[in-house]
Amino acid sequence: MLNDRHPVLVAALWMTGALFSFMAMAVSGRELSQDLTTFQILFFRSLIGVLLIAALLARSHHGFAQLRTRRTGGHVLRNIAHFGGQYGWFYGLAFIPLAEVIAIEFTTPIWTALLACTLLGERLTLPRLSALVLGIAGLLLILRPGMGSLHPASLAVLVGAVGYALSYIQTKSLAATETPLCILFYMTMIQLPFGLIPSMVEWQTPPLHTLPWIILVSVTAMSAHYCMARAFKLADATVVVPMDFMRLPLIAVVGFLFYDEIIDLPVALGAGLMLAGNLINIRAEQRKAPSRATATQTTESPQ
Incomplete structure (x- = not known):
């Protein structure tokens, strides 16, 4: 039984589930990009997500009563930013190596810190x-401005990382009054028309062979959130977050095996600088306020 094992070991098992979920989501997003637009991928992800969250609400202690909210505007603002983050991430999957997408995504803590200082008045x-x-240095290594043409998809992922950072700032505010299931429910409901309306402009009926990928991208999006939340409940951020950085080498292996992608040295070095910077910050925050650092991280994962 998992309950009989050390909490850190159980947290590691939950993070293993999160890592496999992220990898499966990236591969399914890449596969779907061959037949569907990015807006369609996001629409189907939200559609299935609504059904999954509704099932969880039905089984939860407070049920659908927890969906009562006086902060509709806050949910809308959060999901405009989060939808932009998702769009940039899935768009990037179609055009640039998987490892580069994940490496650029790791700039999200940089923008979160800057926005927290600007919007929330937090100290730098x-x-x-x-x-x-270190994060900006790593980003410059990965993007290498001035060293040739920069693929628009790289910029899309970068803008998406800023979108994720904005959504995290808004999530921190919402979490004071809303339950996680409430936040996830409004995420899927609000983003559903965001994906549907643009999709209708050039609608393409998904081929039958895309159905397993559509289900996989939707289920793994929710399972990644769930597994990370469970891991953060059991262990400190200094234990869990370094496990999340395993996504980069793992996705590099997936890209090599399935798509003949080779991760180049600048991307590896840039990601290493970002990792070092984030670990320095995480350890400092952990020494300052262990319980607060962990609680902040449980609200939401990058996707």
Whole structure:
């Protein structure tokens, strides 16, 4: 039984589920991009997500009563930003190596820290500043501006990372009054028309062979959220977050095996700088306020 094992070991098992979910979501997104537009992928993901969240609500203690909210505007703002983040991420999957998508996505903590200082008045401490400097240096290594043409998909993923950061700031505010299931439910409901309306402009009926990929991208999106949340409940951020950085080498292996992609040295070095910066910041936050650092991380994962 999992309950009889050490909490850190159980957290590691939950993070293993999260990592496999992220990898499956990336592969399914890449496969679907051959037949569907990015807007269609996001529409079907939200459609199936609504059904999954509704089933979880029906089984939860407070049921659908937890959906009562006085913060509709906050949910809308959060999901405009989150939808932009998702669009950039899935768009990037179609055009650039999987490892590059994940590496650029790891800039999200940089933008989150900058936005928290600007919008929430949080202090830019030395560890946070170190993470920013190392993160920006890593980003420049990956994008290599001035070293040739920059693929638009790389910029889309970068803008998407800023969108994720904005959504995290708004989630921090919403989490004070809303349950996680409430936030996820409104995420799927609000983003459903965001994906549907643009899809109708050039609607393409999904071929039958895409159905397993549509189901997989939708289920793994929710399972990644769930597994990470469970891991953060059992272990500190300093334990769980470094496991999340395993996504980069793992997705590089997937890209090599399935798509003949080779991760180049600048991407690896850039990702390493981002990893170092984030770990410095995480350890500093953990020493300052262990319980608060962990609680903040449980609200939401990058996708």
